[in-house]
Amino acid sequence: MLGGDVYYQIAGQDPRDMVVADFNADGILDLATSGILGPEVCVVLGDGLGGFNDDHDFNAALGFGDPGPWGLAAGDFNSDGNLDLAVTLGAGWDLYGNTNYKVNIFLGDGAAGFTFLQEIQAYGPFPIAVSTADLNEDGILDLAVISNHYGVSTHLGQGDGTFGATIPAGGSSAITAGREIACSDVDGDGHVDLIVGAGNSTSVWWGDGSAVFSTSSATSVSPGDFASLADLDGDGDLDLATAVADQFPNYTGGLWISLYSGNRSFSTGGKYGAAFDGSTVVGDMNQDGSPDIVALDGSQVHVYRNLGQAVFEETGQYPINLQPMAALGGDWDGDGDMDVACACRNYGATPWLAIRMNVTQ
Numbered sequence: 001m002l003g004g005d006v007y008y009q010i011a012g013q014d015p016r017d018m019v020v021a022d023f024n025a026d027g028i029l030d031l032a033t034s035g036i037l038g039p040e041v042c043v044v045l046g047d048g049l050g051g052f053n054d055d056h057d058f059n060a061a062l063g064f065g066d067p068g069p070w071g072l073a074a075g076d077f078n079s080d081g082n083l084d085l086a087v088t089l090g091a092g093w094d095l096y097g098n099t100n101y102k103v104n105i106f107l108g109d110g111a112a113g114f115t116f117l118q119e120i121q122a123y124g125p126f127p128i129a130v131s132t133a134d135l136n137e138d139g140i141l142d143l144a145v146i147s148n149h150y151g152v153s154t155h156l157g158q159g160d161g162t163f164g165a166t167i168p169a170g171g172s173s174a175i176t177a178g179r180e181i182a183c184s185d186v187d188g189d190g191h192v193d194l195i196v197g198a199g200n201s202t203s204v205w206w207g208d209g210s211a212v213f214s215t216s217s218a219t220s221v222s223p224g225d226f227a228s229l230a231d232l233d234g235d236g237d238l239d240l241a242t243a244v245a246d247q248f249p250n251y252t253g254g255l256w257i258s259l260y261s262g263n264r265s266f267s268t269g270g271k272y273g274a275a276f277d278g279s280t281v282v283g284d285m286n287q288d289g290s291p292d293i294v295a296l297d298g299s300q301v302h303v304y305r306n307l308g309q310a311v312f313e314e315t316g317q318y319p320i321n322l323q324p325m326a327a328l329g330g331d332w333d334g335d336g337d338m339d340v341a342c343a344c345r346n347y348g349a350t351p352w353l354a355i356r357m358n359v360t361q
């Protein structure tokens with residue numbers, strides 16, 4: 001179960017995305033959050049006792065009139081041992097009304113400081129999510145970017161932290177809406193696949209190591225945008241848990257479980273709860289070896305315990321002040337279990353980071 005809520009003021013109004021990583025290489029997990037109504041990315045450092053400090057914000061929207069940062073991905077893009085960040089400037093228009101395609105690349109210094117390196121262009125405007133993996137299997141991290149309403153692009157890492165020409169993935173305008181993208185080898189063939197969250201469907205685009213993805217062989221898995229991957233039923237392959245809002249006329253909202261059944265297909269593993277929105281968190285909350293799920297409903301954190309074999313039971317609802325927009329898990333108090341952090345919207349005022357420690361005995 002989760003303990004009481006603790007709040008930290010953060011920079012970057014209207015947060016939309018978070019990444020968890022150890023940005024200052026002290027062995028303690030830190031967090032970065034984006035906020036679309038300001039220019040800043042907020043980096044808060046874990047103190048190992050469950051506390052955070054927030055002295056490491058930086059401006060990620062650098063051009064005059066640029067929209068604010070939305071999607072985040074962390075990885076060591078130039079292989080110097082320090083974590084770097086890719087930041088999408090996802091809101092649709094800049095101050096002049098021009099549509100926006102920008103994704104900015106920042107190199108980390110290993111001490112939670114970030115320096116601008118490169119601006120790249122997504123395939124379409126509204127780039128709102130980014131993920132990183134080595135898509136073309138040359139040992140260098142690449143990027144996959146989803147532009148809401150306009151498709152997916154990949155960008156090959158060059159080794160020095162920069163990225164090469166924009167590659168339209170899945171052909172042009174392969175999707176009509178998109179809010180989330182993830183990279184993982186779902187079918188276990190050694191090639192990274194894309195998990196594409198496009199509102200009325202989350203689908204897997206199967207990779208072949210080329211960083212060009214075909215939608216003709218894609219597998220539609222579930223409705224919704226925000227899928228988390230983990231071996232939910234303990235059979236050794238990756239399954240999906242997807243948060244589905246009630247906004248889709250053909251689906252009812254809830255936490256949809258989709259179990260990988262081999263041969264690039266999934267079976268339905270059930271649906272829990274009502275409407276959820278925002279990122280889900282998968283991790284072992286009670287250290288029984290089965291991944292549990294945390295989902296957001298706009299005002300509360302819901303914890304679903306995995307009873308084994310991907311059968312879930314809701315074990316708690318925990319209110320969060322303000323509106324939690326994104327959630328992540330990590331062990332921030334160093335007791336070995338997964339705690340939960342939420343970035344909360346505050347409608348034009350200062351946003352907050354809400355932390356609830358896992359106090360399962």
Ligand SMILES: [Ca+2]
Nearest residue numbers: 022024028030
């Ligand atoms: Ca750290």
Ligand SMILES: [Ca+2]
Nearest residue numbers: 076077078082
């Ligand atoms: Ca680096």
Ligand SMILES: [Ca+2]
Nearest residue numbers: 134136138140
């Ligand atoms: Ca690569």
Ligand SMILES: [Ca+2]
Nearest residue numbers: 185187189191
């Ligand atoms: Ca694969």
